[in-house]
Amino acid sequence: MSCIKTIQDYALRSIGIGERLLPREDFTLCEQFTLIGSGMIWNIYFGLTALVLGFFFAIALAMGKASPRALLRKPSEWFIFVFRGSPLFIQFFFAYFLFLSLKTDYPFFDPFTSAWMGAVVVLFCNTSAYSAEIFYGALQSIPKGDVEAADAYGLSGWARFRRVIWPTMMRLAWPSYTNEAIFLFHATTLVYISSFPAWQQRGDALYYASYFADKTFNPFIPYPILAGYFVLLTLCVIGLFGMVNRRLNRHLPQEARRRIRLRPNIIR
Amino acid sequence: MFEFCTDPDQLETFRWFSCYLTTGKHMNLYWSVLTVLTLLAITAPTALLFGFGGAAAARSRIAPLRWIGQTYIAVVRGIPDIAFFLFFVIALDQGIEYLRHQALCPDWDQPIRQGNDFIVCQAAKMPLGSAPQWVHETYGFAIAVVTFAIVFGAFAANVLYGAMRAVPRAQIETAEAYGMTPRQTFRRVLVPQMWVYALPGLGNLWMVLMKATPLLFLLGVEDLVYWARELGGSKTPRFTDYPHGDWRMWYFLALLVFYLVFTRISEIVIERATARVTLGQATTGGEAMRKAA
Numbered sequence: 001m002s003c004i005k006t007i008q009d010y011a012l013r014s015i016g017i018g019e020r021l022l023p024r025e026d027f028t029l030c031e032q033f034t035l036i037g038s039g040m041i042w043n044i045y046f047g048l049t050a051l052v053l054g055f056f057f058a059i060a061l062a063m064g065k066a067s068p069r070a071l072l073r074k075p076s077e078w079f080i081f082v083f084r085g086s087p088l089f090i091q092f093f094f095a096y097f098l099f100l101s102l103k104t105d106y107p108f109f110d111p112f113t114s115a116w117m118g119a120v121v122v123l124f125c126n127t128s129a130y131s132a133e134i135f136y137g138a139l140q141s142i143p144k145g146d147v148e149a150a151d152a153y154g155l156s157g158w159a160r161f162r163r164v165i166w167p168t169m170m171r172l173a174w175p176s177y178t179n180e181a182i183f184l185f186h187a188t189t190l191v192y193i194s195s196f197p198a199w200q201q202r203g204d205a206l207y208y209a210s211y212f213a214d215k216t217f218n219p220f221i222p223y224p225i226l227a228g229y230f231v232l233l234t235l236c237v238i239g240l241f242g243m244v245n246r247r248l249n250r251h252l253p254q255e256a257r258r259r260i261r262l263r264p265n266i267i268r
Numbered sequence: 269m270f271e272f273c274t275d276p277d278q279l280e281t282f283r284w285f286s287c288y289l290t291t292g293k294h295m296n297l298y299w300s301v302l303t304v305l306t307l308l309a310i311t312a313p314t315a316l317l318f319g320f321g322g323a324a325a326a327r328s329r330i331a332p333l334r335w336i337g338q339t340y341i342a343v344v345r346g347i348p349d350i351a352f353f354l355f356f357v358i359a360l361d362q363g364i365e366y367l368r369h370q371a372l373c374p375d376w377d378q379p380i381r382q383g384n385d386f387i388v389c390q391a392a393k394m395p396l397g398s399a400p401q402w403v404h405e406t407y408g409f410a411i412a413v414v415t416f417a418i419v420f421g422a423f424a425a426n427v428l429y430g431a432m433r434a435v436p437r438a439q440i441e442t443a444e445a446y447g448m449t450p451r452q453t454f455r456r457v458l459v460p461q462m463w464v465y466a467l468p469g470l471g472n473l474w475m476v477l478m479k480a481t482p483l484l485f486l487l488g489v490e491d492l493v494y495w496a497r498e499l500g501g502s503k504t505p506r507f508t509d510y511p512h513g514d515w516r517m518w519y520f521l522a523l524l525v526f527y528l529v530f531t532r533i534s535e536i537v538i539e540r541a542t543a544r545v546t547l548g549q550a551t552t553g554g555e556a557m558r559k560a561a
Contacts (some may be wrong), residue, residue: 081531087481090524093496095491
């Protein structure tokens with residue numbers, strides 16, 4: 001079987017298009033590359049959806065945490081503490097079993113027990129909490145002079161937020177937020193190994209990598225392939241976020257710009 | 269556990285639960301909590317030691333040592349977390365078996381990798397096939413500790429490396445002006461002063477390490493997650509005296525709360541430690557404490 005044929009059969013296997021049966025023996029490198037790459041579709045889907053939706057919620061949470069009103073501040077603080085203070089792994093398990101028992105009473109929760117919905121909800125809450133903490137930190141370090149200048153110009157309320165506070169907050173938070181995005185993508189590998197079932201063997205990249213490692217007893221091929229794909233994904237994220245970072249900092253002189261630096265922050 | 273537990277069907281709710289929560293299997297769950305705490309208690313100092321070694325090596329004046337330290341920091345940081353855990357355990361296991369195989373069975377003529385299988389002679393198996401169960405469990409635990417220590421050691425090395433560079437240059441120069449040797453400067457000036465810069469990073473790392481403990485489950489240790497799944501699943505009266513529905517949700521809720529409480533305690537301890545190391549330092553925090561006193 002040629003490699004092109006393999007790609008035709010398995011490139012979209014993780015979303016149920018193409019050959020149904022996974023290869024069972026005589027695994028070729030091409031098969032491993034194609035299937036693990038096919039699993040990356042799920043990782044990107046989980047990461048992107050959670051990131052885009054979580055971005056807006058995180059800003060709301062950060063504003064809530066910075067609010068002087070206890071009615072807004074307390075719930076935000078608790079939300080952030082709960083999702084940052086417990087392992088994502090346990091959150092996945094808990095959410096899955098929670099949805100499972102809710103499903104028996106309310107059919108509305110049916111889709112939540114499958115990964116495409118349930119896992120996204122968990123990742124959304126998780127990344128919102130982590131990003132909110134980053135945005136909150138940035139909000140606290142907005143230079144006092146900027147806000148005073150805005151006051152002096154007679155800006156207040158929504159206009160001050162939109163024109164001064166929000167852009168500065170984004171600019172300050174962006175390098176850390178890039179890290180958050182990268183590690184969110186890494187965290188998507190937890191979905192199938194924690195609790196959510198891979199229906200009809202449609203799993204993410206790690207699911208297929210561990211499938212190959214289990215079948216061949218040789219971790220030295222599938223996991224480096226997986227690592228390679230993730231390095232590529234990370235480079236894409238850095239590239240995209242770097243473009244946004246340049247745009248956010250375009251008014252500043254070269255040397256005053258904040259560079260994006262990859263910081264360690266592994267398992268959540 | 270209690271003498272009234274002989275016939276659980278007759279008990280009212282409170283007594284039923286006090287019996288249910290003290291069955292032999294639940295004791296296993298409580299033991300696994302202890303396993304997690306032991307893992308943390310062993311791993312954290314080991315990782316710190318690895319980190320200290322890595323950071324000291326990365327800023328060594330001897331080039332090969334410096335390269336080793338810097339590579340150690342760079343490699344572990346670049347790879348996705350869980351893949352590293354899954355990969356490292358098998359790699360470590362096979363590496364040990366391979367070395368033992370080379371040493372113990374020199375007259376073995378077949379290749380070790382036969383297609384997809386990894387075959388070593390019986391004497392090189394680790395642990396030996398004839399070993400009792402507890403040896404297998406301890407070995408699995410030890411592998412987990414080493415994996416955690418290596419991975420977190422690299423992160424700690426990174427934090428400490430940054431902290432060592434953050435110590436004001438003037439402090440080092442003063443030490444040199446007093447005629448201290450590089451070793452004395454390192455021991456008496458650099459290390460005592462770097463903690464204030466390292467503590468936020470190390471605190472973060474501790475939180476991460478704590479939250480990584482459920483991954484023991486992936487390494488095949490019978491940990492909290494394993495027992496929560498095991499005990500929570502629905503039980504019929506045929507197999508147990510304590511039949512119940514699917515309670516896994518409640519078990520994982522309990523785990524969630526356990527971790528949250530643990531996080532909160534850690535936060536408080538780290539706050540205190542920060543106050544302790546800030547005292548008398550040439551930083552804004554130290555200055556504020558001096559003025560307040």
